[in-house]
Amino acid sequence: MSDSTSSGPVLAADGTPLKRSLARALRMQKMRALMLIAPLLLFVLLTFILPIADMLFRSVENQIVSETLPKTVVALQDWDADSGEAPGEDVYAALAVDMKAAAEAKLHTRVGSRLNYEKPGISSLFRKAGRKVKKWDVENGGPFKEQFIKIHKGWGDPDVWRTIQTYSPRLTNGYFLNAADMQKGADGAEWRPENEQIYWTLFIRTMIMSLAITCSCIILGYPVAWILANLPARTANLLMILVLLPFWTSLLVRTSAWKVMLQQQGVINETLVWLGLVADDARLVMINNQFGTIVAMTHILLPFMILPMYSVMQTIKPTYLRAAKSLGATNWTAFWRVYFPQSVPGIGAGSILVFILAIGYYITPELVGGTKGVFISNRIAFHISSSLNWGLAAALGTILLVVVLILYWAYDKIVGIDNVKLG
Numbered sequence: 001m002s003d004s005t006s007s008g009p010v011l012a013a014d015g016t017p018l019k020r021s022l023a024r025a026l027r028m029q030k031m032r033a034l035m036l037i038a039p040l041l042l043f044v045l046l047t048f049i050l051p052i053a054d055m056l057f058r059s060v061e062n063q064i065v066s067e068t069l070p071k072t073v074v075a076l077q078d079w080d081a082d083s084g085e086a087p088g089e090d091v092y093a094a095l096a097v098d099m100k101a102a103a104e105a106k107l108h109t110r111v112g113s114r115l116n117y118e119k120p121g122i123s124s125l126f127r128k129a130g131r132k133v134k135k136w137d138v139e140n141g142g143p144f145k146e147q148f149i150k151i152h153k154g155w156g157d158p159d160v161w162r163t164i165q166t167y168s169p170r171l172t173n174g175y176f177l178n179a180a181d182m183q184k185g186a187d188g189a190e191w192r193p194e195n196e197q198i199y200w201t202l203f204i205r206t207m208i209m210s211l212a213i214t215c216s217c218i219i220l221g222y223p224v225a226w227i228l229a230n231l232p233a234r235t236a237n238l239l240m241i242l243v244l245l246p247f248w249t250s251l252l253v254r255t256s257a258w259k260v261m262l263q264q265q266g267v268i269n270e271t272l273v274w275l276g277l278v279a280d281d282a283r284l285v286m287i288n289n290q291f292g293t294i295v296a297m298t299h300i301l302l303p304f305m306i307l308p309m310y311s312v313m314q315t316i317k318p319t320y321l322r323a324a325k326s327l328g329a330t331n332w333t334a335f336w337r338v339y340f341p342q343s344v345p346g347i348g349a350g351s352i353l354v355f356i357l358a359i360g361y362y363i364t365p366e367l368v369g370g371t372k373g374v375f376i377s378n379r380i381a382f383h384i385s386s387s388l389n390w391g392l393a394a395a396l397g398t399i400l401l402v403v404v405l406i407l408y409w410a411y412d413k414i415v416g417i418d419n420v421k422l423g
Contacts, residue, residue, distance in 0.1 A: 005154075018413060020314070025205050027399070033237075039292055052401070055239050055394045055397050055398060056394070056398055057393035057394075058390055058391055058400045059176065059391060059394035059395040059397075060171045060172060060173065060175070060176075061170075061171070061172055061391065062114075062167060062169060062171060062172040062174070062391075063170050064110060064111050064114050065111055065114065065115070065164065065167055066169070066170055068098065068101070068102050068107050068108070069094075069095065069098040069099075069111060069164070069168075070098065070163070070228070071092060071094035071095075071098050072094045072095045072098050073164075073168040074094070075087070075090050075091040075093075075094040075095075076091055076161065076164065076165045076168065079091060079161065079165065080339065081158070081165055081166075083158070083164045084158055084278075085158060086145075086146075086155075086156045086157070086158055086161060087161055087273070089143050089144065089145050091161070092143070092144040092145040092148055092155075093138075093142055093143075093144050095144070095148065096133055096138045096141075096142075096144045096148075097135060097138050098131040098361075099129055099130060100128075100133045100134060100136060100138050102130065103130040103131070103133055103134040108126045108127070108129070108130035109123070109126060109127055110126075111126060112125065112126030112127060112241055113388070114167070115163055115164065116186075117178070117389050117391075117392065118163050118166075118167060118174060118183070119159065120161055121154065122154070122163060124152070124154075125151075125152045125154045125155060125160065128151050128152050129151050129152065129155070132147075132151050136211070144335050150378060164185075165183065166184050173384040174391075174399050175197040175391040175392050175394065175395035176398075176399070177189055178192075178199075178392050178393045178395065179199055179214070179392060179395040179396045179399055180198050180199065180200070181196070181197035181198070181200050185349065186233070197271075198379075199376070199379070199396065202374070202375065202376040202378075202379060203376050203399070203400075204419060205290075205375070205376075206359050206375040206376045206377070206400075207233050207359070207403070209290060209293060209294060209358075209373075209375070210355050210358035210359045210375075211355070212294050213297050213298050213301060213354065213358045214305075214351050214354045214355045216294060216298040216348060216351070217298055217301055217302050217304075217305035217351075217354050218350070218351065220298065220302060221302055221305035221309060221350065222306075222309060222343075222347070223308035224243070224306050224310075225310040225313055225346070226313060227239075228240060228306075228310050229310055229311075229313035229314050229316070229320070230313075243303050243306050243307070244303065246299070246300065246302075246303055247303065247423045251300065251361065251363060251364070254299065254300060254364065255296055255300070255367045255368060256366045256367065258292070258295065258296040258299065258368055259287060259292075259296075259367055259368050262286040262287040262292050262295065262296075262368065263286075263287045264283040264284070264285065264287075265283075266286075267285075268284075268286065269283045269284055269286075272284070276310055281345060287368055287370070288368065288369065288370025288371070288372070288373065289369070289370055289372050289373050290369070290372055290373045291373075291406055292355060292368040292369065292370075292372075293364065293369040293373035294363045294370055294373075296364050296367075296368045297358060297361060297364050299364070300361075300364060301354045301357055301358060304350065304353045304354050304357060305350035305353070305354050306350070307350075308346045308349040308350040308353065309343060309346035309347060309349075309350050310346070311346065312342075312343055312345050312346030312349070313343055313346060316339060316342045316343065320338050320339070321334045321335070321338060321341075322340055324338045329363075348411075352411065353407070355407075356404060358378075359375065359377070359400065359403075359404070360377055360400075361375065361377060362374075362375060362377035362378045362380070362381045364383075365377075365378055374402060376396060377400075378395045379396060380400075385397070
């Protein structure tokens with residue numbers, strides 16, 4: 001029997017089409033799921049994504065020159081920087097107007113500090129000129145060229161004006177050039193004088209020492225993780241407290257303890273002298289160098305290597321080794337051919353964790369590294385807190401971030417990130 005209603009849409013209990021009702025229910029389910037993870041997404045956005053975006057912007061941002069000296073920047077566009085002569089009166093007149101407005105708003109020292117990063121000594125020109133120009137009649141007090149040069153002879157130096165012209169655009173690559181030990185010259189990018197090249201050395205030192213710290217943590221952590229994974233659970237849990245104990249002690253206290261132990265009058269040297277292994281006048285120098293940094297940071301980061309390896313080793317069944325031995329393998333062959341390959345994911349996870357943490361440390365290298373054991377992170381901290389050159393600090397941080405991403409990509413291509421496990 002045919003029924004005309006049988007060809008119509010299937011209805012839900014409330015009379016609405018079933019397809020529409022299911023779509024509405026699915027939307028409500030997605031909205032509930034989104035609301036559950038919204039706090040986490042907001043937290044990641046505010047504490048991770050936005051700070052990184054701000055760092056990337058600060059590494060190229062250069063608005064202060066064009067905003068503080070707008071008329072001067074426009075007037076300098078017609079000046080030939082290669083002429084070897086200072087610009088004409090029109091540029092100085094524009095500078096007088098801009099300088100007076102900046103001095104009244106107390107902004108002239110900021111632009112001076114910004115340009116001082118590129119040409120040391122230029123900040124004093126702006127400070128002295130700001131105090132004088134504030135009293136000038138910029139409408140009828142010209143000509144201004146002689147007056148500026150009278151304030152400071154540097155205003156007649158073409159290099160000063162070339163610096164202002166070079167760093168007048170709103171965006172600049174100058175911070176990245178400085179971070180690569182380069183600078184903007186008359187013919188483009190050029191290397192800084194050899195005695196001013198420090199950042200490449202610090203980058204290379206950071207990578208090499210972080211790799212050394214990672215290898216040290218693998219060598220020291222693997223036997224500990226193996227012992228913990230093969231002991232009875234009760235004993236392993238008690239010994240795990242010793243592994244976690246450093247987490248319950250302040251980082252500053254642990255670093256200071258190593259500083260006391262490693263110094264020439266410290267515990268280690270005193271013990272070696274007492275045992276007769278080292279002469280009293282030939283004590284070992286283990287502090288304020290790379291050795292001290294590697295030792296202290298290996299101790300601090302060792303738990304981050306042990307925990308991933310231990311969690312992976314726990315999943316390796318002892319029957320695999322017994323089966324290998326029953327087939328004629330020696331203890332070493334059974335370990336190397338059967339046990340070790342299964343523990344590699346834990347080594348990979350611990351290595352990535354330790355290496356990334358190591359290249360970002362700056363407290364420990366600052367305290368025990370001296371001048372030869374500091375990392376690039378120490379220079380970043382210096383520019384943020386002391387020199388206030390946030391643009392250069394952002395450029396250095398961006399380069400460090402790119403290096404980490406490249407190493408992460410290389411690790412994924414060689415080993416495979418899917419093989420990294422935490423247990």
